[in-house]
Amino acid sequence: MTITIRDEELILAKERAIYLPKEKLLAISDLHLGKAAHFRKAGLQVPSTLAQSDLNRLSFLLDEYQPETLLINGDMFHHELNTDIDDFERWKGQYPNLKFVLVKGNHDKLDETQYQNLGIEIHEPSYCTSKFCFIHDAIKCKEENLYPISGHIHPGVSVYGKAKQYLKFPCFYFGGKYAVMPAFSAFTGLSLIRPKVSEQVYAITPTKVVKV
Template sequence: MTITSQGEELILDKERALFLPKHQLLAISDLHLGKSAHFRKAGLQVPSTIAQTDLQRLSLLIKQYNPKTLLINGDMFHHGLNTDIDEFSQWKKQYEQLSFLLVKGNHDQLSEANYAELGIEIHEPSFCLGPFCFIHDAPNYTDEELYPISGHIHPGVTIVGKAKQRLKFPCFYFGSKYAVLPAFSLFTGLYNIYPKVSERIFAVTPKSVVEV
């Protein structure tokens, strides 16, 4: 789905990513790497392939859009260092020409030395580009000149079918004051959004992105 926001073309991808062609920037939010390993360490039976699946999806996006910059808009890592993050470190070696930027979120708690070792450039509390300002939690943004794009809440929308069946999907939200990206990780819940007049909601279905 291609839309125009703040006078610029944006591509909303069904893999829960946003691409800015003018800036050659691929943006995702709420990757939550390490979440599954953290839960397993706590004794919960969570599949070990979750992080691998998310990284494979990210690889396909990088191949498709060939961005110069990958921006993670908060909550890149769920907790501390663990086996999932070791796997990310090995995965990242194939993208030496790609700049990795992280706008820190509430779960991003590694040390500056850890981020530096992983080759990740940190921005806190935001990263601004063109008419947009990426920040993990939009209510914390105070500059009215730029349009904030956030994450954090893992937005979702419920669609009611003709037979009154209800299906819930991740979504992109574009309101008058800010936008919210869907959580990239498949291992997250959804916070249901109820659009108001003038707000645009784009549901992420298994096959495409559709406006609802």
């Protein structure tokens, strides 16, 4: 799905990402790497393949769009360093020429040296282009002339069919004051939103992005 916001083209990918062709920038949010390993460490039987599945989806996007910059819009890492993050470091080695940028979110608790060792450029509280302000929590944005694009809440929407049947999907939300990206990680819940008529919501189905 290709849309235009502030006279700039954005591509909404069904893999839960936004690509900005003008900036050659691929943006995702709420990757939550290490979450599965964190739960396993606590004794919960969470599949060890969850993080790798997310990274495989991210590889597809990088191959598809060939961006110069990968922007993670908050909550890249769920908690402390663990085996999932070790896997990420090995995976990252495939992309030596790609710029990795993290806008810090509420779960990003590593110290500066750890981020530096992983080759990740930190921006706090936001990363801005000529039209947009990427920030983890939109209400904290101070850039009055830019359109905030946030994450944090893991937005979802209910799509209704016949006989009052409905399904829940992650979604992209574009309101008058700010936008919210879906959580990239499949290992997250959904916070259902109820959009107003003037707001634009795009549901992410298994096969495509659709306007609802």
